[in-house]
Amino acid sequence: MLSICQLTLSLHIKLRRVSPYTPLLSYATEHSDNEILIELALQEKAINVICCGELVFEVVNATIELYKWQHICVSLDLSARTLRVLYDNVVGVAARPSSAALLSYLSNVLTAQSTEQSVKVDTTWLKDGQQLEVKGGGRLVVGQEMDSIEGDFDVDQSLDGIVADYRLYDVALGAEEMSDLVNCRSTREQKEPLLDLRNGKLAVKGPSRPLNASEREVCEERDVRFDLLFPQRMNFENAVKWCTNLKSTLSVARSDKDNTYMYDNYVKFSPQCTGTWTNLYWIGVYGDLAGDRWLTPVDPRPIAYDNFIQGWGKPSKKFQCVTMITKEDYKWAAASCLTETCVVCNFTRYPPARLRGLCKESLLERSFHIFEYENNQLVFDGRWHVRIVWINTSWVMESRVHPDLRAWIINEERDVHPVGIHTWEVQGDECEEKQVEMLLTFCSQDEYTCNEGTCIPKDRRCDLAVDCPDQSDEMNCAVIDIPSGYSSRLSPPSLNSNPLPLLISINLTSIKEFNLVSFTISIDAIWQLKWLDRRLQYSNLRGNYRANKLRDFDTVWTPGIKVRDGTMSSVDTVVRSRSLYVARVADPLPDDDTTIVEDDVYSGSNNLLVYEEEHTLTFRCHFDLQMYPFDRQRCSIIFKIQDLTQELCILVKDGPGVVFLGTRRLLEYYLMTETFSNFTQDAVSHVKVELEFKNLYRYYLGNTFLPTLMLVIICCITLCFDLADFQDRIMISLTSLLVLATFFVQTSQSITKTSYLKLIDVWFVALICEDFFIIVGLVIIESLRMKQLEPRLKEVKPFLAFGEKRPAVNTAARVNAAMLVFFTGSLLVMLACFVPVCFNSLNTAH
Known part of the structure; x- marks a missing residue:
């Protein structure tokens, strides 16, 4: 090869493997291994053009894809110091367009997918008067980069793919000529290449072989769909599944051209595909017996093209599928769907x-x-x-x-x-x-x-x-992976010497019993504990953690929780259920392809174990009944971690900590609030749940307080009777006293007996005393009246007749009036003191 100042390289290439650098042209001389080097840098997404002992080093941005025909033309003019690159712009094989159409097309091409740039040259290495050129007398290699004129090839710098229509010119072609080459447009005006794949100047060496590729295959890749035959025999149902798994469809020709192309390409597989019958491969249609027509299987619609052999083109119950046959070229025939033959899948990308x-x-x-x-x-x-x-x-x-x-x-x-x-x-x-x-x-x-x-x-x-x-997707569905050496007796290791946080939340579902007599409360409770165990891994976790239940969780460490009442005494517990789940919090780990198992694996460092226990708890509560029935009570239960100090594990509130889910209104009390608090005792983390109850006092207002108050009022009214009507006055007061006493006894029997007086006891004592002193007063008044009576009979009237004058006031009458004022006032004073005390008690917990 003589020295040149211009060159153009044009080729069509389909790469099938990635190399750091893929040489398209390597030309070396005695003094330079990179006299000309045009290579694809796939990782950098570029085309590198190196020339003249690396005096020229140009990088053109270009995205080169694998398994797809790429169309590249590089034109270098060292005299004009210009580089033009046109790539991947095939618009199909067509006749030469008009000049106006070509100019419009080239305008779009040169704007979008071509590069023209000035060549930068390090002139300090050029001698005075020296021309920038490619030296002759060297060695040219396609598909391998030479590190010296002897070769020194490196397998990492080699081309692995298919090259078509490779041309090298010793001139710099213009944009129009480059477009013709890239778009597979042959014209008579095209110059004769310096070398190509046909002129015999290139010798095939190494692991290379010549192939024949049609112009349609290389240049008409506008329709990205293509077919592949799989030389394994299977029935029609399995053939459809096979193509579906490959994200493709069972192929069916759409025209005589497609049908001929497929048959010519795949008839060579007949020894592997044909059995007793001459079936070559499945056609992607099936018979609609009701409509007496052939339909596509995935998107059922009638086919627009067929090529059946005579007498074998109608669907029937026995022959409801179609195959390509070798008995007669390019012909289809109806066949049994149980027949086994090869399958051709139609793809949009290489699988x-x-x-x-x-x-x-x-x-x-x-x-x-x-x-x-x-x-x-x-x-x-x-x-x-x-x-x-x-x-x-x-x-x-x-x-x-x-x-x-x-x-x-x-x-x-x-x-x-x-x-x-x-x-x-x-x-x-x-x-x-x-x-x-x-x-x-x-x-x-x-x-x-x-x-x-x-x-x-x-x-x-x-x-x-x-x-x-x-059904293999529901087999081997273990949620947890227990590593070797794991011990369920040891708590999870802490991170950075910090104690293991144990999130706790408590749901109180119902209060089964509130017993004032025995001073006990019985509740149903579900507590939930969450923690991270970095030693474990989990598989195929669902979004809903309850779907990730561990069946045999005794092999996993779970925290032991001890429950005490407010005095730190033991609590009677009845275990209803225990469950262990895994809550998916984080994304799965990166896929580990070192195992054939394709499960999503989750790290125990980021996904929580969730332990739930359901219990019925019966515990004592020291009720303070001094203000009963206008009282408020506080009862508490305490949870602590068993056998773990605060240095290893601490209880942390999860969400609100405690939630009551049941009915708050009980027979006699109403649950006002439930509170959650943490504290440490004896170097162990504790959680305290406190329940506050309010007495439903309205029952006592209507059933006790109002009737007893009315009895005392009636007793006071007897002071308004005629002084001479002692029998009625005393009988009504005694009856009121007896009824009050009876109320007191009955009420005392129905509520808790205490060593101290309750508010309701004080109420009864006060009313009974009021009634008792009224009776004493009535007796005193009657005694005074009897001493002043004349010794004669006198008509006794309970009330004075209308218009009748009241006799002169005597001592008995004055005492009666004074007692009426005193006892009425004392009753009002007692109510004035009692009502504020009751309301204050309702707003203050004891």
Whole structure:
């Protein structure tokens, strides 16, 4: 090659593996290994153009994709110091457009997907009068970068893919000519390339081979849908499932062109796909017997194209599916859906596959794609250097970087497919195990692979609803992973020497008994404890923590809670239930592909264990009944951690701490408030729950206080009777006293007996005393009256007749009037003192 100042490189390329740098053109001379280097930098998303011993080093931003035809043209003019790059702008094979249309098109192209920039040159390295040019007499290599003219190739700097229509010109083509090349438009005016794939100047060496690719395949990729045949025989139902798992559909030709293209590409698989009958592969339709027509299976609609062989184009109960046959080229035939033949899936992107089960140090890859065949089997290509290929009688992993690295499936049938769980013999890897169980799956990271290959969303794993056809999604659903060496007797380790926070919340569901006589309260309570155990890991947690129940939680450490009453005495407890759950708080850990298990794993450092106990508690409460029935009572229960000091564990309020869920109104009292407080005693964390009750005094107002008050008032009214009517006056007062005494006895029997007087006792004593002293007063008044009586009979009238004059006031009458004022006043004073005391007691807890 002679020295040149201009060059243009044009090619179409489909990359199948990632290299740090992928050389498209490497030209080296005796004095420079980078006389010309045009390479793709996929990680930097750029095209690097290096020239003239690195005097020119230009970077053009470009996003290059794998498994897709990319169309690149690079034009370098060293004399004009300009670089023009046009890439990935195929609009299809077409006749040459008009000049006006081309100018409009080029305007859009050059704005959106082309780059033209000035070339920067380090002129300090140029001698006076020296011209910037590419020196001749060197060596040119395509697909490998040379580190010297002898080669010194590095596998990390190599091209792995398919190259089509590779052309190198010794002139700098213009924008219009570059567009013609990139868009596969052949014109007579195009210059003859310095070298291409046909003129014999390039020799194929190394692991390369020539392929024939149609212009339609390379350039007409506007419709991104494409087909892949899987050379494994299966019935129609499994064929539909297979394509669905690959995020594709069972393929059906839409025209004669599609039908011919598919048949010509896949007829070579007939030895593997055809059995007793000449069925080559399934056509993605099924028979609608009611409508006597063929429909697509996923989105049922009539097909617009068919090519049935004569006599085999009608659906029937026996032949309700369709296959491509080899008996007559390009023809379809109705077939039984139980027939087994190959499947062709229609894709919008090349299906990715993931490999799980390798150790972290493994040299093997974990991500693969399929898009080509070898030995009539699909090849699983890794993104970097590994591929899975069918060799002789087994599936083999091989590396283009590490020649000694190999793996093959063992102990399997001959026609087994590599997808699924298999045992592989590994050789030359960094992992210690030589026989490794690995899973190759087409399911994405957000999906779970059923044992039979179906992909389901991960959130349907272990959700108590069967989603996998083989029900494997509801198998091995252990919530917790107990590591070796774990002890359920030891509390979780603290972090940074801080005590373990134990969140506690208490729900009081009902008050079963409130007994003033025995001074006891019986309540139903559910307490919930939450904590983190960093030693554990959990799997497939649901959003609702009650779906994450541990069946055998005796293997996990749970805190022991001791319950005391307000005097620190023991509490009678009846255990109703105990449950242990896991609450999902944080996102799952990053996927660990060193295991074939695809469960979402959650760390115990971020997700809470939730322990619930339901008890019936019976405890004593020292009621203060001095102000009964206008009293308020406070009762408390105390929770403490058993056998753990505050240095290891502390109780922390969770939410409100305590909540009452039942009916607050009891037979005699009303639950006003429930409070939560923490305290430490004897170096142990405690929680105190205090309940405050208010007496429902209205019953006593209507049943006791009002009737007894009325009796005393009646007793006072007897002082208004005629002084001579002693018998009625004394009988009414005595009756009132007896009734009061009876009320007192009955009330005392129905309430708690105490050594001190209660407010209600004081009320009765005061009223009885009032009544008693009124009776004494009546006797005194009668005695005074009898001494003043004349010794003759006199008509006695309880009341004076209308208009009759009252006799002159005597001593008895004066005493009677004084007693009426005194006892009425004393009753009013007693009420004036009693009412404020009652209201004050209702607003003040004792």
